[in-house]
Amino acid sequence: MSDSQELNRRSWDERASLHAASADYEVDRFIADPQHLSEVVRFDLPRLGDISGLRAVHLQCHIGTDTLSLARLGARMSGLDFSSQSLAQARVLAQRCDTSIDYVESDVYAADQVLTPGSFDLVYTGIGALIWLPSIDRWARTVAALLKPGGRLFLREGHPMLLAVNEDHQDRLLIEYPYFEREAPTVWDSDQTYVETDTALSHTVTHEWNHGLGEVVSALLRHGLQISALVEHDSIPWEALPGQMSKNAQGEWSLDKDRWRLPLSYTLQAIKQAM
Template sequence: MQEYLDTNRANWDDRASMHAARNGTGYLVQRYIDDPDLLSDVVRFDLPRLGDIQGLRTAHLQCHIGTDTLSLARLGARVTGLDFSSVAVAEARALVAETGDDVVFVESDVYSADEVLVGGSFDLVYTGIGALCWLPSVTRWAGVVAKLLAPGGRLHIREGHPLLFTLDERLDDDLHPRFPYFEQAEPLVWDQDSSYVETDRPLTATKTYEWNHGIGEVVTALLDAGLVLTTLVEHDSVPWEALPGQMVERSGGEWALGARAGVAPLTYTIQAVKPLV
């Protein structure tokens, strides 16, 4: 398991340095410096379900370079971002130093989050899209979320739909399920030199290990951790071109199926609350 973690960390170290570029590639981070009111497309999509988060003590797990994290802060939350990549954390700190947003960033594997953050102290645990596929056990993740939340606190996660992750993106003539829907002990192994956004060079740390987690597995893990499910919504769009050649771009950085519109969910949102007693 340590090999999987180390390999994925090297990949995300490499991505972080490119995603944080100030040259108009990657996450286009210069926009957040130039416009102090700008919110990321990901957080803007989440707003109708997030609601008012003014003053909420918030932990953003797997925060990467911090564009969603600072967006939560701009909505009034008191945010701590956590990521296992030292490069991502350094880039996130450098970004908020330029933007002036009040965010704390901590370097840690998500499974150790309750050891480096104060357990039971967060009103909101936020996990952005594209996070769970890097974790071998969704049950362990749910346990960490439950430990971090204060009584009455809630989890908010929007994630790529496990059905989407079964599809082979290399085949563009139709939807081709090829990969496991359910969590497997052994990960899928990928080796590719491109990222999901435009970058100014290829990746050098190209190998990754990923796991899928079925909707039922995610929901059950949260229930078993003692949380109460309050929201489960499936969406017909995803914030990257997940299936090249088969998607149409919408406003707000979202992509939906073209010819196969409505055939499959592409993302989902879950919210769950930790009971008061």
């Protein structure tokens, strides 16, 4: 694991209990209501289709609310994350919901070393995951290695155009951060996480990388996947641009003014081709 990834892992270890305790992740509702699904998974239900009986893995699963949601839709789920504390919270949630999910601790690039290669019908990557990875090509290689021939990747992610916008400007959209993947990370230093909490983080420095939409598509094509669907959305599950957005009834955030100006997220699906 690189120095950057170790730095990020420490941050995610510290965030795990804060996220599980926050109202944003709805842990109590998952436990109380066996039919409850995460807002992220609910958003993509029309595109996800019937996944009952599929062998599936959720990469970068964090505390497992999306993983649990996919299991409730009938998939036989594994979850993988590099944060031991996130996985501890995920296991507790699955146990309290009486749901069998196999959680594995690993760097995502080594997923095919700790999980059986070529054994999955579905690889799922949820929103907010890819920015923590320095190389989109290595991620695509991992996805291809895990999928069976004919298996499907399902990805929902923040749009790289949004991630290039500086959120500190609350009256305009200014592109001030990288759109394309760069070797050097964008370095952030903040004692706050993205849920409401009174606890300040002690591991404040994190490293992120943006990946252009063409870079994501090209990497998947290089590793033998065929793009089967790509939809850009004018909404995203968090308030990505404070002061310029409002939350809708589906729990997504959109621009208040001229929503057509900027894509905020996208859903991509790809199929592994037979050799």
